[in-house]
Amino acid sequence: MIHILDHKTDEIVQTLENKRDAKIFWNDQHEYSLDGKDILEFTSLYDKSEYLKSRYRVVIPSEEGNFFHEFLINENGKYQSNKEVFTTGSFLDLKRMKVIEPAVLNDYTVDMAIDYAITGTEWERGITESDGIRKVEIEDYTNPYKLLKKIETTFELEIRFRVEISDYRITGRYVDLLQKRGEWQGKEVTLGKDLISVRRIEKDANEIVTALLVVGPIPEGQTEPTTVIVKDEDARQRWSRTGEHLWDVHIPQTSKSELSTDRLKTIGRTELNKRINAFVQYEADAVSLEHIFGLSHEKTRIGDTVRIKDTSYEPALYLEARVINIKRSLSDKSKKTFILGDFIRFTEEDVRAAYQLLRKKIEKKISEGRLLEVTYDKTAINEKDTNTLAAGKNYTNGYAEKKRIESESAPTDKTVIWIDTSNSENIIWKIWSETEGVWKEGPSGP
Secondary structure (H helix, E strand, C coil): CEEEECCCCCEEEEEECCECCECCEEEEEEEEECCCCEEEEEEEEHHHCCCCCCCCEEEEECCCCCCEEEEEEEEEEEECCEEEEEEEEHHHHHHHCCCECCEEEEEEEHHHHHHHHHCCCCCEEEEECCCCEEEEEECCCECHHHHHHHHHHHCCCEEEEEEEEECCEEEEEEEEEECCCCCEEEEEEEECCCEEEEEEEECCHHHCCCEEEEECCCCCCCCCCCEEEEECHHHHHHHCCCCCCCEEEECCCCCCCCCCHHHHHHHHHHHHHHHHHCCEEEEEEEECHHHCCCCCCCCCCCCCEEEEEECCCCCCEEEEEEEEEEEECCCCCCEEEEEEEEEEEECHHHHHHHHHHHHHHHHHHHHHHHHHCCCCCHHHHHHHHHHHHHHHHHHHHHHHHHHHHHHHHCCCCCCEEEEECCCCCCCEEEEEECCCCEEEEECCCC
16 A cells, blocks of 8 residues: 655545555556665546645555655646656655755764754664774765665665554654664575566676775875775685786775775775675566465565575576565565665586585584484583582582581580509499599499
């Protein structure tokens, strides 16, 4: 469904929802990506769309969680009895909400940086996943949106804009900065199951590099510029024919007279990532199985890591990649297209090698299992040793305690024995009892 909001009050004034016997909207496509694209276009009946006009807002449910995407209607056009609507993410309005002057934010946390960027706007800080401290340099006059993108790069996080709705109105607009959007959910898109087609998109191979020499401005009082080197070992292994890095020089465009080495490294890393990840992409048309009864586990979200298996390619395609762009339909949930980037491609030899390695691990586990039938494993042996040691300590401590109690209960009398031998016919002995304070005597030896 599509909710339409009043452009001043944020209240929901109309909901477009298709019924089984009547379509209110169609030809809809929601496209969004990790790099910030978020657009929605659709066609609706003209007489059902009195609020579908410029600056009104549209919200749709998100696939990522219990929140919504919000859009601004930028353009609409009437075609016969229908209206075509084009929208863009409402967060782009941050570009016009205030002007931010040049500044240096020293020792800022990500929370502090976000608050600096969006204070005075209608957006709030949401979920953040970083405890680090960074320096954020605002080199030129800018706006909240551009500064947020700069913060995203500086803290090496991924940005997400979301809105929440309650009681038929927006109750909050939030900016999240996450360690990584999406996750590995064991999703494998397979030819013959849910994979319809895969299209390889290659850009100019001359643009690919695996290392950059980043040249900054010449600091005041010096004759040489500050330079740093950034490299990517994975990219070198993937793209280099000789095993050596593929180099280029990058000179950042800045009005600053000096940039720190840390800042140059951040700029260089960002540029290198663009040069690496933009070279090859895969586009996969997939049937969204999660909406078919009994297959709700078959889901794919933005940022997820998925595996593609297509043996119709020559050589066969085995691919592990990240979903960097999604195109989906609200009116037909089975239609979904993924753009896959930041990938690792495996050959059949790689797959066979991984299979053999896994097989050896399984065989080792089986052998260990058979050994456990006639002996103990290390954990069991350690447990038995521990129990035996504890039993020995208990016996020793018990015996010592017993002797202590016996010694404490033994007589404490100091005994003095005196024997009278003056009468040889009758020897008399005497014992002095200190406890009783008396002499005890008898007619024969003690």
